[in-house]
Amino acid sequence: MPVRRIGLIAGNREFPLHVARAARALGIDLVAIALHEETSPELSALVPAIHWIHLGQVGTLLEILQRERVTELVMAGQVHPSRVTRTLAHLDAQGAALMARAATGQGRDLLKLFTEFLTHHGMTLLDSSALLKDWVPEAGVLTARRPTADEQAAIAFGRAKAEALAAAGIGQTVVVKAKAVVAVEGMDGTDATIRRAGQIAGPGTVVVKFPEPGHDRRFDIPVVGVSTVEAMAAAGATALGMAAGATLLLDRPAVLALADQHRLALVALA
Numbered sequence: 001m002p003v004r005r006i007g008l009i010a011g012n013r014e015f016p017l018h019v020a021r022a023a024r025a026l027g028i029d030l031v032a033i034a035l036h037e038e039t040s041p042e043l044s045a046l047v048p049a050i051h052w053i054h055l056g057q058v059g060t061l062l063e064i065l066q067r068e069r070v071t072e073l074v075m076a077g078q079v080h081p082s083r084v085t086r087t088l089a090h091l092d093a094q095g096a097a098l099m100a101r102a103a104t105g106q107g108r109d110l111l112k113l114f115t116e117f118l119t120h121h122g123m124t125l126l127d128s129s130a131l132l133k134d135w136v137p138e139a140g141v142l143t144a145r146r147p148t149a150d151e152q153a154a155i156a157f158g159r160a161k162a163e164a165l166a167a168a169g170i171g172q173t174v175v176v177k178a179k180a181v182v183a184v185e186g187m188d189g190t191d192a193t194i195r196r197a198g199q200i201a202g203p204g205t206v207v208v209k210f211p212e213p214g215h216d217r218r219f220d221i222p223v224v225g226v227s228t229v230e231a232m233a234a235a236g237a238t239a240l241g242m243a244a245g246a247t248l249l250l251d252r253p254a255v256l257a258l259a260d261q262h263r264l265a266l267v268a269l270a
Helices: 015-026 043-048 057-067 093-102 109-122 147-167 188-200 226-235 252-261
Strands: 003-011 029-035 050-054 072-076 175-179 180-184 206-209 223-224 241-242 247-250 264-268
Touching: 003 015, 015 029, 015 043, 015 072, 015 247, 029 043, 050 057, 057 093, 093 109, 147 175, 147 180, 147 206, 147 241, 147 252, 147 264, 175 188, 180 188, 188 206, 188 226, 223 226, 226 252, 247 252, 252 264
Parallel strands: 003 029, 003 072, 029 050, 206 241, 223 247, 241 264
Antiparallel strands: 175 180, 175 206
């Protein structure tokens, strides 16, 4: 039986590293495409093949995938949104064509076009969590401590705001307190938004992270990681609500252990 071969387009932080470890455990032959501007050098030691390109070298990316005979792909890890608003020094003709077609400079619109580009060239883009299914929680309380009635009300209040925010292509996270939105996610990302909310409103905030209904999990799966829990603890946030079946707990055991250590309540909602 032939070994399954999958390409990994790797962004920043820990997500691509976890995907690489999972692929190794599953016996999958992983070909990594790493970005000089974003990807951790640690990825090189975790994959049998890695190719480094610059952000914007879309034509080069396609040539590598075709040469490596890759037809299935996973995208994991962010490209910091602020990079897209700057001049891309290595933008090639294919990349420039995609940028010109984008309705906005928002990551969601650019990634949608990029996905269509890959599909047009015979690639199948998999769910970002395809190799980490055990880290996608079903509905229920995930931590030892259950959310209080006040925290549940705050999560319900924030959910509609977060879904509307995501539908507008802005972010997926809101932080609320006392029936008021304290902070919304922008280009600074979830962890910075949580810390900012703590500076504004002090302890007792509640974090809500939800995608828009029907979001595309191939490139838009919400991620809650150890750094998210650390940001909550530092900011005095007490609870977090997320979408069941559509959120990736990146290193689930470590996330939940740290949340329990800080007596935080994490809940996944259908």
